[in-house]
Amino acid sequence: MAQWWAGVSETFARCFINEGRYKLLISGIGVTIKVSLLAIVLGMVIGFLIALCNLSKKKPLKIIGKVYTDVIRGTPSVTQLMIIYFVVFATINWAKWIIAAIAFGINSGAYVSEIIRAGILSIDRGQTEAGRSLGLTAKQTMMYIVIPQAVKNIFPAMGNEFITLIKETAIVGYVGLMDIQKAGDFIKSATYEAFMPLVGTAIIYFVLIKLLTIALTKYEAYLRKSEKR
Amino acid sequence: MGKESILEIKNIRKSFKDHEVLKNVSLNVDRGEVVSIIGPSGSGKSTILRCATLLERMDGGTLKYKGDIAASDESGTMVYADRNELKRIRRCFGLVFQSFNLFPHYTVLKNIVEPVVLSGQCDADEAKERAMGLLERLGLEEKAEAYPGKLSGGQKQRVSIARALAMKPEILFFDEPTSALDPELTGEVLKVIKSLAAEHMTMVIVTHEMKFAREVSDRVIFLENGEIHSQGTSEELFASDNERLNAFIGKLEQR
Numbered sequence: 129m130a131q132w133w134a135g136v137s138e139t140f141a142r143c144f145i146n147e148g149r150y151k152l153l154i155s156g157i158g159v160t161i162k163v164s165l166l167a168i169v170l171g172m173v174i175g176f177l178i179a180l181c182n183l184s185k186k187k188p189l190k191i192i193g194k195v196y197t198d199v200i201r202g203t204p205s206v207t208q209l210m211i212i213y214f215v216v217f218a219t220i221n222w223a224k225w226i227i228a229a230i231a232f233g234i235n236s237g238a239y240v241s242e243i244i245r246a247g248i249l250s251i252d253r254g255q256t257e258a259g260r261s262l263g264l265t266a267k268q269t270m271m272y273i274v275i276p277q278a279v280k281n282i283f284p285a286m287g288n289e290f291i292t293l294i295k296e297t298a299i300v301g302y303v304g305l306m307d308i309q310k311a312g313d314f315i316k317s318a319t320y321e322a323f324m325p326l327v328g329t330a331i332i333y334f335v336l337i338k339l340l341t342i343a344l345t346k347y348e349a350y351l352r353k354s355e356k357r
Numbered sequence: 358m359g360k361e362s363i364l365e366i367k368n369i370r371k372s373f374k375d376h377e378v379l380k381n382v383s384l385n386v387d388r389g390e391v392v393s394i395i396g397p398s399g400s401g402k403s404t405i406l407r408c409a410t411l412l413e414r415m416d417g418g419t420l421k422y423k424g425d426i427a428a429s430d431e432s433g434t435m436v437y438a439d440r441n442e443l444k445r446i447r448r449c450f451g452l453v454f455q456s457f458n459l460f461p462h463y464t465v466l467k468n469i470v471e472p473v474v475l476s477g478q479c480d481a482d483e484a485k486e487r488a489m490g491l492l493e494r495l496g497l498e499e500k501a502e503a504y505p506g507k508l509s510g511g512q513k514q515r516v517s518i519a520r521a522l523a524m525k526p527e528i529l530f531f532d533e534p535t536s537a538l539d540p541e542l543t544g545e546v547l548k549v550i551k552s553l554a555a556e557h558m559t560m561v562i563v564t565h566e567m568k569f570a571r572e573v574s575d576r577v578i579f580l581e582n583g584e585i586h587s588q589g590t591s592e593e594l595f596a597s598d599n600e601r602l603n604a605f606i607g608k609l610e611q612r
Contacts, residue, residue: 241404256457258517263476263524264404272475276462 143324149315155312157332163229163307164294170233171293172286175240182245193241199305200238206299208235213303228300236293243289247282280351289342291337298333308332361388362424363449363528363559364409369418371404380583386528389557393570393591396580397605402563403455405580406530408423409561410452411443422449423527448476450511451521455533457513459520465492466501469520478524483527491519495549511542518549529553532563547573567606571595577606 144150181193200208212231213224220227251274260271301310312329316322364386371379378401384499386392394402407413409420411427417435420427427446428562430435437443460468469488474481492498505513521529531550535543547569553560554573566572570577571591578588579602587594587602595606 250457254454254456254458255460257452258454258460259472261410261412261447261450261452262520263444263478264472265444270476272471273460277460280462344373 142319143321150310156308159307163225163297166229167232171236171240174237178241179244197238205235222307243285247278248317250281251277283348363388365421367419373591378583384605388559391554391560391574392576393574394563394578400580401583402580403532406532422446449527451526452530453517453521455536457517461505464502465516470525473523487523497517510538511545514546528559533563
């Protein structure tokens with residue numbers, strides 16, 4: 129037993145302590161969070177615009193929205209990331225993590241747009257009609273009547289999208305960023321240990337997402353409080 | 358003379374796909390007049406209101422408010438006025454829905470104040486004062502800070518009437534205002550409408566409440582299959598010996 133324990137702690141030290149390897153993971157967490165946060169913000173902005181395109185009555189906008197969603201949903205995110213990084217931004221000298229975040233934002237936007245579109249459509253038509261018949265413009269009706277209500281309906285699906293997005297960023301290693309996944313992988317290669325670095329990586333992702341889930345649940349409860357239907 | 362036309366509907370037509378819901382319906386409403394529209398389900402009653410309030414595009418006909426053209430097919434094709442003109446015309450009328458359509462994310466007070474302020478009629482303080490006055494009048498001042506979800510159906514409908522009145526419309530449309538209410542709650546809403554009639558508010562009311570229509574209306578229109586079957590003062594219409602009309606009225610009064 130004591131011998132087994134000594135073995136385990138020796139492996140642990142080799143994987144996470146020696147040569148300051150834990151620092152790799154910590155900076156990896158930083159990279160993952162940075163990329164995810166910026167991507168979430170970009171994804172929401174893009175998603176909102178695309179949703180408006182999809183809901184618009186104008187043909188060209190509708191086509192833009194449709195093509196965007198189709199192309200993004202129809203291709204793997206790794207491929208998109210690599211195209212953005214090695215083709216679109218090939219000659220532009222921006223920080224790697226920003227380029228990666230843009231790629232994930234563009235990807236997420238397609239999914240977010242569908243969530244927003246469904247959320248807006250979930251609001252009873254009577255709400256729009258009431259707004260219009262009370263002298264509000266179409267834009268005002270959207271901004272003050274429909275969207276505030278849609279936000280509450282959208283929230284759970286949006287939370288799911290954030291979670292998916294964080295996990296998706298585990299492919300940024302493909303463009304040479306050292307995120308959590310890549311750090312775990314690096315330790316695995318350096319130590320010839322597979323179990324601890326990979327399970328460690330999984331635990332870190334799990335804790336991050338668990339924390340996010342708790343925050344989202346709290347915020348959703350707060351949003352629901354004002355809804356007394 | 359002396360009569361001022363508020364609403365003028367001429368020969369409006371409306372189809373949904375192949376189904377012709379309105380066939381050449383005309384309706385004029387003068388200031389201070391209360392007109393009820395009765396008729397069986399699917400006769401096109403609500404569609405008239407929805408066309409008149411610009412929620413539904415008509416296929417043909419003319420729609421005028423106080424002489425101003427909102428839509429017309431006199432040129433051969435259906436033409437609606439431009440956006441600014443329509444915005445101005447929308448201020449002429451208010452609409453009370455069967456399903457209230459209160460804004461669930463706003464308090465009762467904000468439901469009334471927000472549209473007044475957003476449409477630029479007056480500032481928030483004045484709108485609030487106006488709203489409180491209306492709530493008081495309708496016996497709802499205690500509910501000002503409540504959310505619609507906490508109200509009974511009758512209260513909701515009274516709030517939605519207050520909300521429409523706050524815009525100071527020249528004409529108020531009611532689309533089956535009591536149809537979504539429990540029978541014991543219809544009274545409070547009908548009372549409000551009657552008090553408005555007593556003040557000579559111009560109103561067009563689509564309703565299934567025959568007794569109410571008879572009492573409150575200057576004119577009653579019986580609509581069937583998208584056409585005006587008959588119309589007249591409530592005395593004339595309810596005393597009519599027309600078989601179809603009597604069958605309809607009789608059927609509802611027996612309920």
